Amino acid sequence: MPLWLSIVTRATGLPDKRYLNDPVILRYYQQKIQKAPYALVGWTLCFMATIGVSLGLDLSNQMLLLVLLILIFLMVVLQGRYQFMHPERCINAKFYQTVLDDASVSDIQKAQFEYLFVTKVDELTIGDLYRLYDFNRGGR
Numbered sequence: 001m002p003l004w005l006s007i008v009t010r011a012t013g014l015p016d017k018r019y020l021n022d023p024v025i026l027r028y029y030q031q032k033i034q035k036a037p038y039a040l041v042g043w044t045l046c047f048m049a050t051i052g053v054s055l056g057l058d059l060s061n062q063m064l065l066l067v068l069l070i071l072i073f074l075m076v077v078l079q080g081r082y083q084f085m086h087p088e089r090c091i092n093a094k095f096y097q098t099v100l101d102d103a104s105v106s107d108i109q110k111a112q113f114e115y116l117f118v119t120k121v122d123e124l125t126i127g128d129l130y131r132l133y134d135f136n137r138g139g140r
Contacts, residue, residue: 004037007040008037008040009033011036011082012032012033012086013084013087013089013126014029015087015130019130021133022133023105023106024099024105024109024113025129025130025133027099027104027105028084028085028091028129031095031098035082036081037082039078040078042074042078043078043079043082046071046074046075050068050071050072050075053068087126087127089125089126090123090125091126091129096113096114096117096124099113100114112136116132
């Protein structure tokens with residue numbers, strides 16, 4: 001795996017690459033990874049611009065504060081875009097239906113996923129999929 005892709009994969013919030021062995025987690029990862037490198041580059045540029053604006057521009061205090069707030073807001077939005085594998089990210093019903101229609105996912109995994117999705121009181125998260133993977137594989 002190239003260094004750049006390794007950095008992007010780590011920045012997504014994926015705890016360990018072994019979780020990509022699970023077809024459900026891999027499907028979610030493949031669905032979202034296309035936009036992650038762009039969001040990470042955008043976040044890095046905003047971070048560098050924040051440093052540059054703070055140290056290099058001769059602006060009034062109000063204008064400097066406004067520019068910094070805009071840059072920090074952009075950083076927060078972009079961070080949410082590239083950290084899609086964070087354990088607290090929720091899984092929507094569209095992805096649920098995609099997994100149930102996927103032929104590469106076994107019937108047992110579909111049944112477990114469906115059971116979790118239907119019976120869990122709160123929304124299903126990526127962390128629930130990580131725990132299910134650990135449970136099925138006998139833990140870490």
